[in-house]
Amino acid sequence: MxxxxxxxxxxxxxxxxxxxxxxxxxxxxxxxxxxxxxxxxxxxxxxxxxxxxxxxxxxxxxxxxxxxxxxxxxxxxxxxxxxxxxxxxxxxxxxxxxxxxxxxxxxxxxxxxxxxxxxxxVRHTRESFATGKGTRRPGKRLLTVGTDCSVGKKYTVLALEKGMRARGLDADFRATGQTGVFISGRGAAIDAVVADFISGAVEWISPAADPNHWDLIEGQGSLYHPSFAGVSLGLLHGAQPDAVIVCHEPTRTTMRGVEHALPTIREVIDLTLQLGRLTNPDIRATGIAVNSQALDEAEARALLAALEAEHGLPATDPVRFGVDGLVDRLVAEFPETAKS
Amino acid sequence: MxxxxxxxxxxxxxxxxxxxxxxxxxxxxxxxxxxxxxxxxxxxxxxxxxxxxxxxxxxxxxxxxxxxxxxxxxxxxxxxxxxxxxxxxxxxxxxxxxxxxxxxxxxxxxxxxxxxxxxxxVRHTRESFATGKGTRRPGKRLLTVGTDCSVGKKYTVLALEKGMRARGLDADFRATGQTGVFISGRGAAIDAVVADFISGAVEWISPAADPNHWDLIEGQGSLYHPSFAGVSLGLLHGAQPDAVIVCHEPTRTTMRGVEHALPTIREVIDLTLQLGRLTNPDIRATGIAVNSQALDEAEARALLAALEAEHGLPATDPVRFGVDGLVDRLVAEFPETAKS
Structure with a gap:
């Protein structure tokens, strides 16, 4: 499509x-x-x-x-x-x-x-997907994952696409949700795909590419969400990400639509890397994106500084403070993808 | 249906x-x-x-x-x-x-x-499922999980249903695949459900029941299979199993349809309990079921004895040697479910 x-x-x-x-x-x-x-x-x-x-x-x-x-x-x-x-x-x-x-x-x-x-x-893809193969394919991939649903996963990859392109990197947003499909003109609403084909659909959404090209894949749900963790896992396995950015909303206390408590950012990083290694042994976390709109600027800056110190990763609110720190880290960790 | x-x-x-x-x-x-x-x-x-x-x-x-x-x-x-x-x-x-x-x-x-x-x-359920809620519901549940696809998950729960009923336990097979739906007259082919509703469909397949009633839920795929792990995780979260039995085929070297190596039984137990705790903190492993048809009887008995010693769990080939050991363990761990 x-x-x-x-x-x-x-x-x-x-x-x-x-x-x-x-x-x-x-x-x-x-x-x-x-x-x-x-x-x-x-x-x-x-x-x-x-x-x-x-x-x-x-x-x-x-x-x-x-x-x-x-x-x-x-x-x-x-x-x-x-x-x-x-x-x-x-x-x-x-x-x-x-x-x-x-x-x-x-x-x-x-x-x-x-x-x-x-x-x-867009909600009902007609594409016939294959089941996921799990074999590595060329190209670099970044996936946003979350402590919950609706914490800025789409916004973060779109902001990264803009910021990375401005820095001369070769990067494309890859949509896995309805709005994202309109924005990219392509993709599939992964939550509407038949269960057996989740990871295969993501392999189709983000196909083999130039080794130094970045696919910026929109994440969905959370590995800790009891309703949607299966979708998130299929998406993780299909995406085979080299880099993962964790998205978080700091004032939420229970996961969306259920009574479960939010996991910590540390838990999300650990479980994502543990499970992601199945299809990409080199997966690593490269940043944290916080939706800080419920905080004033001083509170937001203090939280981000604390997260950076705790995790040793750049932390930002992409809307409020941009994505420079996230791109800096990607360029540092994957220097071959930086044109010059 | x-x-x-x-x-x-x-x-x-x-x-x-x-x-x-x-x-x-x-x-x-x-x-x-x-x-x-x-x-x-x-x-x-x-x-x-x-x-x-x-x-x-x-x-x-x-x-x-x-x-x-x-x-x-x-x-x-x-x-x-x-x-x-x-x-x-x-x-x-x-x-x-x-x-x-x-x-x-x-x-x-x-x-x-x-x-x-x-x-x-049966391949195209018309049931409208809700998304999974993840809240505990009454009744005991057992789920078969596997080191791969097609290693005896359906057969094991069907054999358990027969063996448990013969011992006076209140147990029902719950189908999650096509053949199983015909066998139970009810259920849903979980691999055909739209991704967002996997865990919700399993909550529907295995609804609230008498506290001492066993639902024996047919597993699908494997948490280690790069094509289907998302399905397996949604199934695990929806099933909220109290007891898990790991199914295994000892001569297989790569996972079905892909190039990935098989996980060990220990890895499957550990990951299943780790991830299953999200919706049932009391989840435990209660046995191992081996499809031993490629082995002669002496080899099969030696393998099962070794597995029992290694894992401290009853191990059997349900076809060849019955399920008595598996039922003994369930009765020992959940004595309230044994009538009389």
Missing amino acids: QIATPYLMFLGDVPDRLAAKTAYGIVDWRPEWCIGQMRLPGCAADLGIPDLTLPEALAKGCRTLVIGVVNAGGVLPDHWVSEIVAAIKAGLDVASGLHVRLGAIPAIAEAAQANGRTLHD | QIATPYLMFLGDVPDRLAAKTAYGIVDWRPEWCIGQMRLPGCAADLGIPDLTLPEALAKGCRTLVIGVVNAGGVLPDHWVSEIVAAIKAGLDVASGLHVRLGAIPAIAEAAQANGRTLHD
Whole structure:
């Protein structure tokens, strides 16, 4: 799956910003792909990019209508369907993050068929994966892992991609979740893959590459999360990371959605390296990324300094303080990947 | 999903015994459910049970036509479809282990709809699972784990079910694979569940029970298998086992389908207990089951004695030497589960 870019962002008439969270994430990280937005009367979200009609979007080169919104009730309203069909007839592909499959809506399926357009259901990959092979493949790989779900794993690899490219490193973000797939135009929502193919899907997401190329692979869940540890382990084994960055949110007390206590950063590092050695004996931890938004700046800096001292690893909040320390460590540990 | 019993076993015209492996497994473990077989001209398999026509099968009380065979090429031949449709019209449900969904074949879907019969696609559960919660639930649970795939995990729990029931214990086999689902009439093929729901599916497969009741949960894969360790970990966390039995095949040198070396039994015990504590801090190993068919009897007995001495656990080949030692240990460690 490769989603054709650039995008026309469809917001429908969502009642608030939160319903368009995926769309905002795409605009944040790929502004150059997001040529314009299409909103219906009553839409409460605004991506801050031009409102375009279909002819305007086509004239500007848009290739895909992106539905990066949540629809109430899980059913696609008729007035959205007619807009989507009009976009297909005008010549756009459609990529959707909705739970309902585009192809399950007859009017949309028929329009795509009749006009030779492609429908992408990001939550329901059609890719046929092989089971993971576990054999090493060329290229360097970095994986973000976490003390919990939703602690900044995607944000950290995206910030690293930007920071590493700015320093001349050859680095690509590799998506394993819905928003990430829109941002990279490729990948798979790993939590929607059939269980037997998790590690194989990650081998597909991050294929063999130039030996000094970095794949920056978005982590999911946590090896300590009782609901999702299996996904995290399959992802770890498929990713075969050379480098791991641990992501953490310091004010959380229980893991998301369950009653279990959070593991320590030390526990996450130890278990990740222990289990990761199965497919990459050279795996090592190279940094810590903290989502510090609940702390004031002095508290955040004190916490990061303490973590650096405790673990001997660079620690940062990528949003607040950038990723320079993380990139410095990668360049120091893998000097062959630094161009010069 | 609950498959109605007893079964009429459909063998079609499979070219050899191997293609009917699932059917043989069902007859081995649930002979009382397998009233008869239905074979087409040219069939090379024979379950050793009566050949029945549809009217005969119905007269004997059969409720479900079971397709426990592999069809060449993955496409259901027309002459099988017409037999299946006839069975539906005669009043049978149909349960299939084929890759193709029964409901995807229009003639079968229409016949089921028109006659109010249920179609079970064992490889494609329709159950909507929740994500795992990780909270303890009443009842005792035993899980078989392995040094590899296909080392006797299903056979061991089935033999234990028989042996424990014979000793008056309250024990039920819980299926996590295709053949097992037919044998228990319930369960789910865990390797076909979407990744986010592995542990939740196992919580559903083995729900809260009487505190002294044993669920004997069929294991899958291995925590050391680079293709399937994620599945095995989700299964371990969802099962929350009190007792673990390690299954092993002593002549294998690399893990199935990959180039990785087999872990030792000690490594499997250690990692299983380490990771299993997340959802059951009281997890313990209670035995070792060896598939010794490649060894002569003296070799097998010597190996088992050595394993017992090394690990301080009962070791047996359940097929060759029974499960008495394994049950003795369970009764000794969990005396409250022994009636009388």
